Amino acid sequence: GAVVSQHPSWVICKSGTSVKIECRSLDFQATTMFWYRQFPKQSLMLMATSNEGSKATYEQGVEKDKFLINHASLTLSTLTVTSAHPEDSSFYICSAPRQGPDTQYFGPGTRLTVL
Amino acid sequence: GENVEQHPSTLSVQEGDSAVIKCTYSDSASNYFPWYKQELGKRPQLIIDIRSNVGEKKDQRIAVTLNKTAKHFSLHITETQPEDSAVYFCAASTRGGGADGLTFGKGTHLIIQP
Numbered sequence: 001g002a003v004v005s006q007h008p009s010w011v012i013c014k015s016g017t018s019v020k021i022e023c024r025s026l027d028f029q030a031t032t033m034f035w036y037r038q039f040p041k042q043s044l045m046l047m048a049t050s051n052e053g054s055k056a057t058y059e060q061g062v063e064k065d066k067f068l069i070n071h072a073s074l075t076l077s078t079l080t081v082t083s084a085h086p087e088d089s090s091f092y093i094c095s096a097p098r099q100g101p102d103t104q105y106f107g108p109g110t111r112l113t114v115l
Numbered sequence: 116g117e118n119v120e121q122h123p124s125t126l127s128v129q130e131g132d133s134a135v136i137k138c139t140y141s142d143s144a145s146n147y148f149p150w151y152k153q154e155l156g157k158r159p160q161l162i163i164d165i166r167s168n169v170g171e172k173k174d175q176r177i178a179v180t181l182n183k184t185a186k187h188f189s190l191h192i193t194e195t196q197p198e199d200s201a202v203y204f205c206a207a208s209t210r211g212g213g214a215d216g217l218t219f220g221k222g223t224h225l226i227i228q229p
Contacts, residue, residue, distance in 0.1 A: 034216045043204060044159065046216040059216075060116075093158060095217075103149065104217065106158040 003027055004096050006107035013084055014115055021079045021110045023050075023094030029074035030096035034104065035067075038091040050077040050094075084114045117142040119207050121220025129228050134195055136223045138205035139187040145207040148181060148188045149217070152201045159204060163190070192225075200227045 003026040031052045036044040049057040056069035068080040095104040118141040146167035151159035181188040206217040
């Protein structure tokens, strides 16, 4: 099946620093990728849609200046959490849709802990 | 926007019995309804999906039914096994699986009792 990778798988940082998370589609191209956030024992919440070659689209309540998204190529999207604070600690998961089966494939997620 | 409700939040069944998880959605324009299984600390794995032009879909022990009029869809797992224990999420999308982000239900923790 389609493979989506994320890097890093986990990261611990100090409050006030920035963290970059990469999402790659390994065996297919994705003009669109999605970023979700999942707090412990909760559901996945869509944060934003990453669009190759254009600006990302953010869901209501998500600060675009805090969560910077760059879709650098047809196989790579990055999410940068700027000036991270403890409340940003969460599981961040990306997904990429694939034509044909027309479904979304999820990355393995990145566990962010802000001290 | 879309709102997806999922019930129950926890479901405990005896091994070999059937499990049913139900979801309702609010946006009548939604036309794609996937179900994901997530184990602790892992990525969600698609187990089955259904589109609005189909009322029922089955894949071995797993089936999904869709009632567009009532705006609800259900996951049915038969002959449950210990490895079915996980959190299951339903989701909905208005533009198919590829063009739109997914709105998820809150999840159901399925426990298979040996």
